[in-house]
Amino acid sequence: GDEEPYLGNVGYFPTRYPRATYAAMIEYIDIQVGDIVEQLKRLKIHDNTIIMITSDNGPTYAGGVDFDFFNSTGLFQNDPKRMKGYAYEGGVRVPMIVSWPEKIKSGRVINDISISYDIFPTICKAAGIDDINDIDGISLLDIMTDESRSLNREYVYWEFPSYGGQQAARMGDYKAILKDIKKGNKKMELYNLSLDLKEQNDISSDYPEIVTRFEDIFKKEHVKSDIDRFFLGYIDEDE
Template identity: 50%
Template sequence: MKNLLLLVICGICIACDTKEPEVQSPNVILILADDLGYGEVGYQGQKKIKTPNIDALSETGMIFTHHYSGAPVCAPARSVLLTGLHMGHSYIRGNDAMKERGDVWDYAKASVDPNLEGQRNLPADTETMSKMLQKAGYKTGIVGKWGLGGPLTEGIPNNLGFDYFYGYNCQRQAHNLYPTHLWENKEKVLLNNELVVPATKLDPGADPNDPASYAKYEQNDYAPDLMHDKAMNFIQENKDEPFFLYYASPLPHVPLQIPGPDREGYIAELGAEEPYRGNNGYFPNQYPNATYAAMITKLDQQIGEIRAKVKELGLEENTMIIVTSDNGPTYVGGVDYDYFESSAPFTNGYGRTKGFVYEGGIRVPMLVSWPGKIEKSTSDHISVFYDIFPTLAELVGIPIPEELDGKSFLPELMGKEQEKHEYLYWEFPETGGQQAVRMGNWKAVRQNIVKENNLEIELYDLSKDILEQNNIASENPDLIKKFEEIMAKEHETPEVETFRMAALGD
């Protein structure tokens, strides 16, 4: 009897020793650049701007060549990212300043009155990717730009699934990278900067070729540096438990501002430039091209430092890093999109980049790195922001909510059979009112829905016409009918009146 008992105990012990250990939930670092164009990174062909760290990271994982933002501008893109709902179902569908609160566009007033800060807020009971990760046992943090609810509304990050927040609450306040304040959780943090209102011109009689004329636009506390320090601290402080860091950098969104030493190399390399005098609410700059290039290289440097920190802490093989952009490149503020070929290989310029649903406005760079798990590769899988929520849910073992519009692309990352979208859908009530659908290589676009009550559909074959210049709608009436049905099906009347489009029946 004793021998039998000993054998049973030994058998239990052997079983314990040979059991496969449970895989720890990986850390996730989601880096969202601001207005970074498809063609503005080295691994996608950029020649003038140096992005060595992003390029090196692309060598460790999967590059997505057909990845899309959820919207062509900041706030709705971020809403789609966090909620997993496309723009036909999203609560936030535009950059709504909630002007009923008062002088929300008065930068100076908003700098001292928190009631005037921020954009239309997500309701606090909104299901978000960050809430899902909290339920999975993750410590969650956002560092950077929020844009989904003012500091005195229910739509602050701490109510929507984030344990920690540091950065800009308001997109309008981010129109100065040397602001008077940032926010840490629910507290306003004053910085060592004087108030300089965006659109402040050079002093009368100032020499535009004299660096001293621009001194007021470069002060003491550079917000991207402060936020980067907080991101690094978040990683350090949470190294012993699963964490999710949403790093929503304000770079390279204009204004053109960066500490002088960071752009010296580009000034020497690019040579003399015509100074940018400032317009559309942005500051003048003596070296616009050198500054813009340096802002992207600054972002790249920060991504390199994050990767180095992860390696230093021994977390590299247990950390997934995602790098993407909230929408296409800008056409204002002194950015020379033609010089940099910012949206290559797509069409550049107003009407085709940021703010519009053509490829240059919504197709964005994306790479996903997870050493030891994701092999170096390039994927032509067609994906979109609203896929990231279900991907992370599957990653951490949380059932994917049925109401989400996205599909997990975790199988694609793991080299397994991937379910494809029948189509992707966008709508955007601003810049005239727009809708778009991508179905395979077909791309359907509606423009001026609000401005002109237009419901005609343009049709492009992206396999032959990546510039979207040859409208072949008249040649494909059956396809147009199909796209009309999709656009009608996917559009739900917005809860917020500001986002409604009467021509769609709202």
């Protein structure tokens, strides 16, 4: 049916048919990946080629995207302040598809917690480069190629200076978020994702010992940047 045009008032380009445009962009990616796979097969190197497909963030609210129509947020809160740019699950939890026919069994689902900075050490290890130091990520290669392995990492940490300044970490089922840092907020939110994937029930007051552990993680992992745009409010002022 007909659509309401997007006039370009919230970023990106205007389009007469925003839903159709969005769907076409997704289909275009699918076609291009298919073309790459077919070329790899013609060159007879497909079975020993690693293909990784993922995203650097969750769905966006900008550019005329109709996240209601596409159910883009899925199981997460359908709120613009919980999508791209924010530390809530709708903004950061994304799937990753990996293909390496010669090494990785197809059809497997791996639920270990990983983060984008794990990709570099994974590629290095796959290429036979083991001597890499002073990086945050860990290789995912072992859990991809061996079903008996797990990452056994204690936590993952990330931060984002934009959208008010944010720190977040995931430790097992627990996730902590400190938002609006540049506004002086010091109240950490705590969620049990196994029970509350939409992050609606802040349990920080019930588990002060877990909050303290996350506070220690935030303090340990944050490094003050020399670049002004990455300034993280009072956290950097206190250093």
